[in-house]
Amino acid sequence: MNTTFAGLELRRVFRDYVSMFFIAVLPAFFYLIFGAAQEFSSERAGNGNVAMYIMISMAAYGAVTATTGIGGLAAVERMQGWGRQLGLTPLADSSYVAMKAGIALVIAMIPVTLIYLLGFFTSAEGTATAWAVSAVMVMFGAIVFAVYGLVVGLAFRSEAAVGAASGLLVIMGFLGNIFIPLSGTLLTIASFTPLYGFVALARYPLTEGYQIDGSHEPLWIAVTNVTAWAAIFGLMAIALVRRGRERQ
Amino acid sequence: MDLSTHHQTPVLELKDLAKTFRAPGGQHVRAVDGVTLNVQPGEVVALLGPNGAGKTTTLDMVLGLTSPTSGSVSVLGRSPREAVTTGRISAVLQSGGLLRDLTVRETVQMIASLFDDPRPVDEVMTRAGIMALATRKVSKCSGGEQQRLRFALALLPDPDLLVLDEPTAGMDVAARREFWATMQADADAGRTVIFATHYLEEADTFADRIVLMARGHVVADGTTAEIRARASGRTVSADLPEHEADAIVDRLRHRSDVTDVSMRGNRVVIASSDSDAVARALLVDLGGKNVEVVTASLESAFLAITEEHDDEHEPDQQEVLA
Numbered sequence: 001m002n003t004t005f006a007g008l009e010l011r012r013v014f015r016d017y018v019s020m021f022f023i024a025v026l027p028a029f030f031y032l033i034f035g036a037a038q039e040f041s042s043e044r045a046g047n048g049n050v051a052m053y054i055m056i057s058m059a060a061y062g063a064v065t066a067t068t069g070i071g072g073l074a075a076v077e078r079m080q081g082w083g084r085q086l087g088l089t090p091l092a093d094s095s096y097v098a099m100k101a102g103i104a105l106v107i108a109m110i111p112v113t114l115i116y117l118l119g120f121f122t123s124a125e126g127t128a129t130a131w132a133v134s135a136v137m138v139m140f141g142a143i144v145f146a147v148y149g150l151v152v153g154l155a156f157r158s159e160a161a162v163g164a165a166s167g168l169l170v171i172m173g174f175l176g177n178i179f180i181p182l183s184g185t186l187l188t189i190a191s192f193t194p195l196y197g198f199v200a201l202a203r204y205p206l207t208e209g210y211q212i213d214g215s216h217e218p219l220w221i222a223v224t225n226v227t228a229w230a231a232i233f234g235l236m237a238i239a240l241v242r243r244g245r246e247r248q
Numbered sequence: 249m250d251l252s253t254h255h256q257t258p259v260l261e262l263k264d265l266a267k268t269f270r271a272p273g274g275q276h277v278r279a280v281d282g283v284t285l286n287v288q289p290g291e292v293v294a295l296l297g298p299n300g301a302g303k304t305t306t307l308d309m310v311l312g313l314t315s316p317t318s319g320s321v322s323v324l325g326r327s328p329r330e331a332v333t334t335g336r337i338s339a340v341l342q343s344g345g346l347l348r349d350l351t352v353r354e355t356v357q358m359i360a361s362l363f364d365d366p367r368p369v370d371e372v373m374t375r376a377g378i379m380a381l382a383t384r385k386v387s388k389c390s391g392g393e394q395q396r397l398r399f400a401l402a403l404l405p406d407p408d409l410l411v412l413d414e415p416t417a418g419m420d421v422a423a424r425r426e427f428w429a430t431m432q433a434d435a436d437a438g439r440t441v442i443f444a445t446h447y448l449e450e451a452d453t454f455a456d457r458i459v460l461m462a463r464g465h466v467v468a469d470g471t472t473a474e475i476r477a478r479a480s481g482r483t484v485s486a487d488l489p490e491h492e493a494d495a496i497v498d499r500l501r502h503r504s505d506v507t508d509v510s511m512r513g514n515r516v517v518i519a520s521s522d523s524d525a526v527a528r529a530l531l532v533d534l535g536g537k538n539v540e541v542v543t544a545s546l547e548s549a550f551l552a553i554t555e556e557h558d559d560e561h562e563p564d565q566q567e568v569l570a
Contacts, residue, residue: 002361004361008358011354012347080345082347085341085346085398085401086362087312088332088338088402089362089363090332090334090335091362
């Protein structure tokens with residue numbers, strides 16, 4: 001592990017206060033307003049309470065915002081000539097990808113840690129397993145969205161597009177059952193959108209598949225959703241990398 | 249002058265190198281078309297040519313950033329990628345390619361961390377003349393300052409061969425001069441340098457040897473003096489008596505040793521393969537005054553050679569294989 005390189009990459013992200021606001025501060029604020037401050041937050045929900053449910057949702061939202069931005073900017077950076085500069089060093093492509101993935105995970109950890117700490121000191125309650133497993137699921141699933149950011153960066157080649165991709169996460173968040181509990185037809189539609197499976201999986205240790213309205217959803221729906229979207233983003237990334245090579 | 253007879257291992261060896269691109273519309277374009285070239289240790293070589301001559305593509309293959317369609321590249325007997333990973337070759341690339349949110353020092357530290365045994369960060373920054381800019385953000389640096397930063401990065405592996413791809417593009421005259429002064433100091437210390445440029449002046453003052461490229465081919469290769477001599481003959485000019493000018497021009501045009509005649513006011517300018525004979529005729533028979541004989545400039549040599557090459561390659565479509 002090249003600590004100098006990774007350290008400087010981390011410093012770049014920390015210095016970008018606007019991004020840090022959207023990655024960490026905003027989701028934490030959402031948790032406090034929509035979760036901790038609400039009367040219903042102490043109501044029971046599966047292996048914990050509603051505050052915990054909202055805490056996991058907001059941590060998940062912060063984590064994907066982080067990974068989308070890092071994945072997207074990595075692609076844009078490479079295409080704007082930094083890739084050529086790195087091509088003049090011994091750094092292998094695979095090490096570069098591993099390094100950027102590592103950075104994305106570290107940055108994703110920031111909103112997760114912050115919001116889980118806030119949850120711990122406010123009203124979030126749950127079994128130890130629910131706390132630990134949900135955090136791991138959030139981090140794991142967030143990697144898929146680093147690929148989503150990468151796809152947007154490769155396709156549109158601009159920082160503005162990556163910003164738009166992060167903005168689009170808000171809409172995906174509503175459709176993905178993150179911000180407002182959905183029900184009926186809307187919930188059925190939601191189950192096909194990219195963030196749905198990810199957040200359902202992250203909440204599973206708490207809810208064990210029970211929705212806020214009391215209905216139960218089998219685990220395979222969330223797993224299928226995540227797998228399908230991971231495959232879609234992955235294939236798109238491979239196709240775009242190939243297209244980029246041919247142009248050289 | 250055949251440098252390959254020196255029996256040294258060449259620093260760079262290109263054999264029949266070619267690169268074909270697929271242009272938008274599905275046509276194949278030969279950007280580099282059969283380049284063969286050897287560069288010996290310590291040489292400073294200018295790769296000179298108009299835009300689109302294939303200079304950047306050639307250098308990209310030398311650096312392993314692009315792979316050739318056919319032919320081979322060998323840098324100190326290794327593949328380009330191997331030469332890069334072992335720090336034997338390094339480059340200053342054309343504009344682009346820096347992270348705008350890093351400071352100058354951070355950029356050098358970052359790239360230094362990728363090499364096994366780099367030169368110290370402070371040393372390369374001092375040699376590139378950017379110590380004073382250490383804490384400045386890359387986005388706040390001028391084009392010339394960014395180019396110096398790229399030069400510092402190129403010095404990190406202490407390469408045997410330094411490649412510069414149009415290093416002064418977009419710089420003003422002062423920045424350009426300053427950049428070459430820095431570079432000259434480095435070349436004087438014995439490093440082999442190959443640089444692409446479309447400024448004749450740069451090639452003339454900085455290089456020992458000029459490789460002239462046009463349309464993907466090497467069209468001339470030699471010292472600055474040799475390239476000059478390639479432009480056929482010299483130019484003779486003289487003032488003509490006003491009332492006889494037309495008749496004299498007509499007589500000059502019929503001489504077999506005259507290739508071109510033009511009038512600039514009262515003054516006739518003659519391109520000739522035998523300038524002495526033309527000058528004598530002007531002075532003795534034709535009443536010419538203020539006769540001047542001038543050696544062709546490097547610029548006219550450049551134009552003569554590249555145009556000559558264009559003629560050989562008409563029609564244009566030959567360059568585009570369906």
